[in-house]
Amino acid sequence: MWRYMGRKLGIYAITFVIAVTINWMIPRFMPGDPVRSMLNKASVSDPEAMERMTNYYNEVFGLETPIHQQYFAFWAGLFRGDLGISSMQYPEPVTDIILRAVPFTLGLLLPAIILSWIVGNHFGAFAARNKILDNTVLPVGYILTATPYMWLALLLAWSVGVVGGFLPTSSGYSLALIPAFSWEFIASLITHWFLPFLSMFIVALGGWAIGMRNMIIYELEADYSNYLQALGAPRRLIRRYAFRNAMLPQITGLAVQLGTVIAGALLTEIVFNYPGLGSLILRALNNNDYFVLQGTFLFVIIGVLIANFIIDIIYVLVDPRTRVQMTGGSS
């Protein structure tokens, strides 16, 4: 048990080190002068402030100090939670900007992933070995997984928002309101949240349904299913077993699909101008604010690693086979 977890943690630690290293290397080894291009886009008119910024960035990139010191300084900053200062919102720390965006992204991502996973699994299980349903759910599922997240977002924003006028299509809450713990504000949050959520939910749904359908078919062909049928067990029982056993690989699938769904969330946010990490990335790109960009990158990586670890733990808890192997079964 601990060996398994230790191994997983080791891989995640290595991944993290590699990600941080990539993050540190890119601006230093890419062509061009990152400081110059950042400042070019920074909309500061006050020459004094401009000078302060220039000095700051030159110092942070520390181009005078030896390269390994730069690297360790980067790590040290990271552990202090210091990801530098944003150029587009100078002099605000990058960490603050990102922390403000994270709740919006998580608020979209978590419900979309979890609900689409649950609903998709049931759809898929329902469709498997049911000729009529299978012939509809399957193609629809594949078309949904093939849909670019931003396109469905555009379609929904256009049809429901612009043409229908039912729901707002931009921003995280009504800008006429001041964020407060009031019903009005919460209602505004929810109405603004719904379309981006729905759009992500629908796209992600297809993949889970297909995965489940394929796994169930595989399980229904398995020896234990055959044997139960030979002993006259009702379809209900066999399907219940198959569903449960098919769920297990779907949990692993959750980890594998995480990257895609996160990418989808970022793209969806951009369409709805939703104030999460996706919109932040877009803004950072447009302003050449590399600090924000890289800070976001690190945040996403950390989030992915944590999520992976949680999924690992859940898997061990649900699958008796891994559990038994880890506690040293007799076989």
Place this chain on the structure above:
Amino acid sequence: MSNVAGAPGSDGTTEPQPAVERRTSETLHFAKRNPKLLIGSGIVLILLLLGLIGPLFVDHGPNVYIGPQSQPPSAEYWLGTTTFGQDIWAQFVYGLRSTFMVGFLGGGIAFVIGTAIGFIAGYKGGIVDEILNMLTNVVLVLPALVVLIVAVAYLDIKGVFVQSLFIGMTSWPWAARAVRSQALSLATRDYVDLARLSGRRTGKIITTEIAPNMSSYLVMSFILLFGGAVLIAAGLDFIGLGPTDGVSLGLMLQNSFTWSALHLGMWWWFIPPGAGITAIVGSMYILNVGLDEIFNPKLREL
């Protein structure tokens, strides 16, 4: 179990040699009546032809401002025009071309990396496997699009090739994993052992003994990587990190969004590119299911 179904003895004396031949003809038989394969490959082929031939019938570049501005579809401009008077049909057919290109290149690169790593890891085993497996797991955990955003953001050159290369370099891990587990099971078969005992080189064994036995599997992996590459490229384009010099379906989406086609109600600007991507990738996937059913008799409908 299946030997019972395999018509006892029928593979033996009466028809000694045509076992292989019959297997291909049986595959063909199922292929010809598999609607998923037929519809999927039909749509892919039509779109591919459109991307290859379509641009030849357009007598102006895709980004030229030639027409009236913001026109809905008409006889002259089949898919209407952009706010700047660009012909959306022209952009669409050129865009198809580059989308297929990214799919083939990006998917192809990922395929080469993934299968190479998978084969070597699965066949060699031991410490090589450990290291490659570790590498695979690390890259697998990193979210491809986010890595690409950071990497591409610093690059000045943003051509289709560079984009494909980057996509290929980040999206191979699951293919490596899948190929590895397949190779692992094949590597223990007798005929591979025999080849190994007779002193053939690893590369030779992989290409002559292992790969042919999982060719259908490899084809299907490539198709999935192709679809993945197209979708990632579209995402990058949409964020504004696409090729600056050309046109692609993702860029069309980006332009339409940036110039508020949404709020101007110019649906003809953003529907075709997204539909194009969905159709290509979706029919690829459905084609893949068809292939799976043909090569994997268990999934055939009875």
Place this chain on the structure above:
Amino acid sequence: MTLRVKDLKVYYQTLRGDVHALDGVDFELADGEIMGLAGESGCGKSTLGKSLIRLDSRMRHVDGTIELDGEDVPIAKDREMNRFRYHEISLIPQYAMSALNPTRKIGRMINELLQSRGVRPSEVTEELNRRLELVGLDPDVLKRFPIELSGGMKQRVVMVMATLLNPSLLIADEATSALDVSTQRSVVESMVEFRDRGYVKSMIFVTHDISLVYQMADTVMVMYAGRVAEKAPASTIINDPQHPYTKMLIGALPEVGATTDEARLEGIPGTPPGLLHPPTGCRFKARCPIASEECSETPPLVEIEPGHWAACWKTGR
């Protein structure tokens, strides 16, 4: 008479046409009889085993009747068959190693199966524990997952589970092929013991291993190309076979009592005919050393002496 099979025909549907896997099979099984069912692979013995409990989706019942304890067994009707399954006819499958749901504790799975078949688990718990002990298993295995058990243990669990409701007929389909010799022997002994104690009334033991059959079976039925070649008491089949195919099969054995495998059986020259378009007349004639003109007519299965049946023109009628 427990089981009476008459002119049973079961075909496999394939693209190239029907494969006549069972083409007119006749036999009877007495109360308490353990019958070994032998033959080369593809002779139809596994199909026969399956047909008696559940046809898979490609199998089609074409003709013939099956009677169990005087009652008609509707093998073609999946739904009506359910009444017989497990209660009257049970199975130890070829794949006993993987026959248990890997993610359920064994005890819980058995309980769920029992409940679904209308049996209250508490009614049989005691019996279940007793029988597990009988085959040398600690009742604690019920609290384990299948992965925690060895192959032989799983095999025995499946055997106990399959016979828990005292079926009239137990089909053991190559049930011991995957086990090592010593485990095989103990499983076989347990099976005989189960019959002696009346846990099962009669048994069909499908195998390609004739010497194993000889250890446990009362009678042996030899099949060839979808038909019965010969059926007789085990000792008669081994010591005094009448059908030329049986003779060759027995002759191919090195010595009785030693285990053999399929490879040895291939000592018989030639291969069985394809069953897509089975030959007319006696199906063995192409390989038979004593075939003559009359063999182009299909030989009927006749009782050449009490309890000894053979389908060959050359056996003294």
